[in-house]
Amino acid sequence: xxxxxxxxxxxxxxxxxxxxxxxxxxxxxxxxxxxxxxxxxxxxxxxxxxxxxxxxxxxxxxxxxxxxxxxxxxxxxxxxxxxxxxxxxxxxxxxxxxxxxxxxxxxxxxxxxxxxxxxxxxxxxxxxxxxxxxxxxxxxxxxxxxxxxxxxxxxxxxxxxxxxxxxxxxxxxxxxxxxxxxxxxxxxxxxxxxxxxxxxxxxxxxxxxxxxxxxxxxxxxxxxxxxxxxxxxxxxxxxxxxxxxxxxxxxxxxxxxxxxxxxxxxxxxxxxxxxxxxxxxxxxxxxxxxxxxxxxxxxxxxxxxxxxxxxxxxxxxxxxxxxxxxxxxxxxxxxxxxxxxxxxxxxxxxxxxxxxxxxxxxxxxxxxxxxxxxxxxxxxxxxxxxxxxxxxxxxxxxxxxxxxxxxxxxxxxxxxxxxxxxxxxxxxxxxxxxxxxxxxxxxxxxxxxxxxxxxxxxxxxxxxxxxxxxxxxxxxxxxxxxxxxxxxxxxxxxxxxxxxxxxxxxxxxxxxxxxxxxxxxxxxxxxxxxxxxxxxxxxxxxxxxxxxxxxxxxxxxxxxxxxxxxxxx
Amino acid sequence: xxxxxxxxxxxxxxxxxxxxxxxxxxxxxxxxxxxxxxxxxxxxxxxxxxx
Numbered sequence: 001x002x003x004x005x006x007x008x009x010x011x012x013x014x015x016x017x018x019x020x021x022x023x024x025x026x027x028x029x030x031x032x033x034x035x036x037x038x039x040x041x042x043x044x045x046x047x048x049x050x051x052x053x054x055x056x057x058x059x060x061x062x063x064x065x066x067x068x069x070x071x072x073x074x075x076x077x078x079x080x081x082x083x084x085x086x087x088x089x090x091x092x093x094x095x096x097x098x099x100x101x102x103x104x105x106x107x108x109x110x111x112x113x114x115x116x117x118x119x120x121x122x123x124x125x126x127x128x129x130x131x132x133x134x135x136x137x138x139x140x141x142x143x144x145x146x147x148x149x150x151x152x153x154x155x156x157x158x159x160x161x162x163x164x165x166x167x168x169x170x171x172x173x174x175x176x177x178x179x180x181x182x183x184x185x186x187x188x189x190x191x192x193x194x195x196x197x198x199x200x201x202x203x204x205x206x207x208x209x210x211x212x213x214x215x216x217x218x219x220x221x222x223x224x225x226x227x228x229x230x231x232x233x234x235x236x237x238x239x240x241x242x243x244x245x246x247x248x249x250x251x252x253x254x255x256x257x258x259x260x261x262x263x264x265x266x267x268x269x270x271x272x273x274x275x276x277x278x279x280x281x282x283x284x285x286x287x288x289x290x291x292x293x294x295x296x297x298x299x300x301x302x303x304x305x306x307x308x309x310x311x312x313x314x315x316x317x318x319x320x321x322x323x324x325x326x327x328x329x330x331x332x333x334x335x336x337x338x339x340x341x342x343x344x345x346x347x348x349x350x351x352x353x354x355x356x357x358x359x360x361x362x363x364x365x366x367x368x369x370x371x372x373x374x375x376x377x378x379x380x381x382x383x384x385x386x387x388x389x390x391x392x393x394x395x396x397x398x399x400x401x402x403x404x405x406x407x408x409x410x411x412x413x414x415x416x417x418x419x420x421x422x423x424x425x426x427x428x429x430x431x432x433x434x435x436x437x438x439x440x441x442x443x444x445x446x447x448x449x450x451x452x453x454x455x456x457x458x459x460x461x462x463x464x465x466x467x468x469x470x471x472x473x474x475x476x477x478x479x480x481x482x483x484x485x486x487x488x489x490x491x492x493x494x495x496x497x498x499x500x501x502x503x504x505x506x507x508x509x510x511x512x513x514x515x516x517x518x519x520x521x522x523x524x525x526x527x528x529x530x531x532x533x534x535x536x537x538x539x540x541x542x543x544x545x546x547x548x549x550x551x552x553x554x555x556x557x558x559x560x561x562x563x564x565x566x567x568x569x
Numbered sequence: 570x571x572x573x574x575x576x577x578x579x580x581x582x583x584x585x586x587x588x589x590x591x592x593x594x595x596x597x598x599x600x601x602x603x604x605x606x607x608x609x610x611x612x613x614x615x616x617x618x619x620x
Contacts, residue, residue, distance in 0.1 A: 164590060179588050188590050192597035199598065200606065226609040230601065266587050273593055277601035281609070289613045298605055 008099070013511045014409045023093035023100035027086045027411050029110055031404070034082035035495050037117065038397075041074030042488045049436075049481035054456055054471045056478075064453040065130035072133030073124070076392065077152070077235060078117045083400050084190065084242050085109060085159045090407070091187040091245075092166035098175045101165030105158055112155030119148030132451060134232060137208060137219045146209035150202065153231075157198045160191045182262055183252070186245025189269040194238045196277055200230030222289045233280035239392060240310075241272055243354060243399035247317045250351040253406060254342065256517040257324035260316045260537065268316075271309035278302045279366075285375040292372070299370040307367055314359045315544050318352075319537040324518035326530040326537075334532070334539045350402025350426035357430060358395030361437050364551050365390060374558045377565060380451075382474070383444025390437040393484065398430060401491050408495065414502030418494050425494060429487025432480045439477030445561070446470040 012019050047067040050058035059067060093100045100106055123129040123145035131139040135146075167188070170176060180188065204227040210216045248265070251257040259265045281298035284290055325337030342348050365387045369375055378384070405422060408414055416422055448455055448470050455474060457463035522530075532538050586592060 164594075167590060179584065185587070188593065189597075192590075192594050195594060196598045196601055220613065222613045223610060226613065227606060230606050234601070263584075267583075270587060270593075273597040274600050277597075278605050280601075280605055284609075289616050290609060291612050294608055294612055302604065 009097075010507050012410050012413075013505060013507070013509045015406075016511060016514065017094050017410065018097035019410075020093050020099045022103045023089055023098075023106075024411060026100065026103065026106050026110065027089045027094070027407075030082050030086035030089065031407065031411065032499070033110070033114060034079050034086065034400075035404075035492060037074050037079040037082060038488065039492050041071055041079055042485055042492075044068075044071035045075060046482065046485045047071075049478045049485070051453055052455070053475050053478035054454075055475055057454060059453070061453040062127070062130070065132070066124060066127060068451065069130050069132050070121070070124045073120060074117075076133060076388075078113075080239050080392070080396060080400070081152075081156050081235070082113065084194075084238060085113070085156070086407075087242055087246070087403075088159060088163040088187050088191065089166075090411070091184045092163045092170070094410075095181060095184055096167075096170040096175045098166060098170040098173070101162055101169050106162045109155045109159035109162060112151050112158065114155075116148045116150070116152030116155060119144045119151065121148075123148060134228060135208070136228075137211070137221050137224045140212060143209060143212045146205050146212055150205050150209060153198045153201045153205070156194065157202075160194050160198070163187065163191055179266075182259055182265055183245050183249045185266060185269055186241060186248065189272050190238050190241040190245065192273050193234055193241060193277060197231055197234035197238060200227055200234065204228050204231065222287060225284060225287060226290070229280040229283045230277065233283060234277045236388065236392060237272070237276045237279065239396040240276070241269070243358070243396045244310075244313045244317075246399045246403045247313070247351055247355055248320075250347055250403060250406070251317055251321050251324070254345065254348045254351075254515060255321050255324040255328075256515045256521075257320040258519070260319045260323065264312060265316055268309035268312035271305050274305070275302045276306040276309070279306060279370065282366075282370040282375065285370075285372050286379045295372055299372065303370055307363075310359075310363060311544075314355065314363070314547070315540060317355060318543065319540040322537040322540050323530065327518040327522035327525075328516075329521075329525070331530050334542060338539060344423050346422045346426050347402050347405045350398050350405070350430075353426055353430040354395050354398035354402060357398065357434055358391060359547055360550060361434060362387065362391030362395050364547075364554055365441060367551065368555055368558055371555075371558075374555075374562060377558065377562055378441075378444050380449060381444035382440045382448045382450050384450055386437045386440030386442075386444055386477075389433060389440070393433045394430065394437060398426065398433070401429065402426065404491075404495060408498045408502070409505055412499050412502075413505045413507070414498050415505060416494065417497040417502040421490055422494050425487055425490040428490060429484060432482070432484025432487050435480035436477050436484055439473045439480065443470045443473040443477065446473070448474065 008021060010019050010021065011017075044067045047059055048064065048071050050056050051064045051067070089100060089106065092098065120129075123142040126142065129141035129145040131141045131145070135141055167180070167184070179185070204224060207216055208219060208224070211219050248259065278298040281290075281295055282303070285295055285299065321341070322337045325341065330337045330340050341352070365383075369378060369383065369387060405416055408416055444450070446467055446469070448466055455466060455471065530536055535541055580588065
């Protein structure tokens with residue numbers, strides 16, 4: 001009997017990375033689970049969208065709250081955190097040419113998260129746990145709802161420490177020298193925020209579980225909100241850091257670009273580590289028990305340091321692309337580098353749409369709504385779902401989709417199937433998500449409250465009549481919500497078709513052509529300078545100025561509006 | 570992928586900090602735990618009881 005020994009590693013012909021097979025299996029399963037949950041959560045989201053459309057109102061109130069709870073938990077937590085586990089294992093093992101620390105614990109992570117998600121799903125679909133993602137006490141869910149969340153969080157925490165352990169192995173076995181590559185450092189930043197997030201979740205969900213089974217008599221609702229938002233909002237900051245790391249990765253992959261200043265980019269990640277989680281306070285700006293000093297310190301001082309970090313990333317990523325493009329010969333004018341970018345490549349188009357949309361839609365509105373006074377206009381309105389779809393869908397989900405088009409050949413060893421559809425998918429998804437977010441924020445500014453099945457209040461004793469334009473905005477928003485869903489379905493179809501029917505890439509196939517390093521190309525040209533006006537990236541500078549002007553304009557428009565809703569005479 | 574920063578010279582103190590994942594982990598948990606969580610809970614604990 002002959003035996004064949006399969007090497008623990010393979011050299012990937014697509015990326016040139018040294019891929020550990022065990023780690024790769026875990027990357028595959030986490031990524032696959034993520035995409036399946038994206039489908040499940042997206043279907044619930046579609047139900048929510050078609051109910052909130054005043055002219056459709058698809059679901060009964062009972063089903064609406066069940067669907068909203070499921071949509072929030074699955075799309076805000078399950079899809080994204082499974083994908084993040086795949087990204088962390090990819091960064092720690094594949095990018096560093098390393099093996100994974102304790103694969104058994106990594107499998108424990110996977111199964112705990114899967115079982116936890118299943119328990120939550122059973123509780124929510126059972127109909128007695130429609131408590132929304134926030135599950136504010138004294139609303140009570142089934143005990144296995146909380147237990148499922150705890151198991152899911154513990155699984156994710158294990159994944160974080162597997163990643164950190166993997167970095168220890170890489171350092172000890174010298175699979176890299178000097179500092180960690182920037183994109184892996186971004187993974188470290190996301191992991192640190194994840195640890196704070198998950199510990200906060202455990203601190204509040206464990207007593208809430210004990211309360212649900214009768215072992216604890218009372219949980220203070222105000223304390224619950226403080227600790228829960230340390231979990232609920234910070235979990236979304238993990239996403240922000242991960243998708244920014246993906247922007248850096250893609251700018252390097254597609255353009256051979258390098259960060260404009262790696263030290264500055266690392267400094268920006270440090271600002272995230274120290275201050276990003278403090279943004280959780282902006283959910284509590286209307287809470288009476290918390291002092292103005294606490295609110296203002298956390299939202300209007302410290303969070304601006306995190307905003308500064310976002311500005312740095314938002315400048316340096318497109319700036320590095322511009323510099324690379326100019327070094328490769330696209331040095332004429334202000335925006336030739338952008339006009340001649342590969343807009344038909346979904347890896348680039350998805351990443352750039354994520355970057356611009358996150359900055360102009362999710363980012364600006366997040367900064368403005370963190371101002372205590374302005375927050376009074378929009379607190380608990382549709383503005384909030386509009387804002388966080390602008391960060392999590394427009395920014396994070398689009399970036400995750402974009403990098404998936406690169407990961408499928410590398411991780412699953414399959415070519416992308418339905419390439420023509422893949423070319424259009426980022427545009428369809430982003431068109432839907434952008435207009436959806438903006439329209440909902442418009443309706444929220446007019447006072448339309450969130451978490452309500454029927455904004456017409458039909459048959460209600462305490463009805464309120466919103467302006468007709470608010471109903472129109474809700475209709476427009478939800479129509480584009482359906483377009484966003486079409487974009488998501490296109491993505492899922494492409495991923496599944498690629499994984500199961502895509503052309504296989506043999507391990508011993510010829511290496512794929514590499515994108516040339518922009519610096520190497522520039523050296524060959526013999527030129528000394530690029531750019532205009534003494535700047536290497538003038539186009540990015542102009543784009544950054546447009547963003548600044550938009551922030552200032554939007555900020556003052558909101559204060560002007562605030563002055564009209566608070567009549568003093 | 571970006572190039573790792575390396576060299577023969579002694580790294581700057583800030584670079585040493587950025588290269589130490591465990592100190593970063595402690596800072597990343599301690600700063601929000603103090604300024605957000607503990608301070609917030611202290612606010613609530615100190616709300617006077619209604620007479």
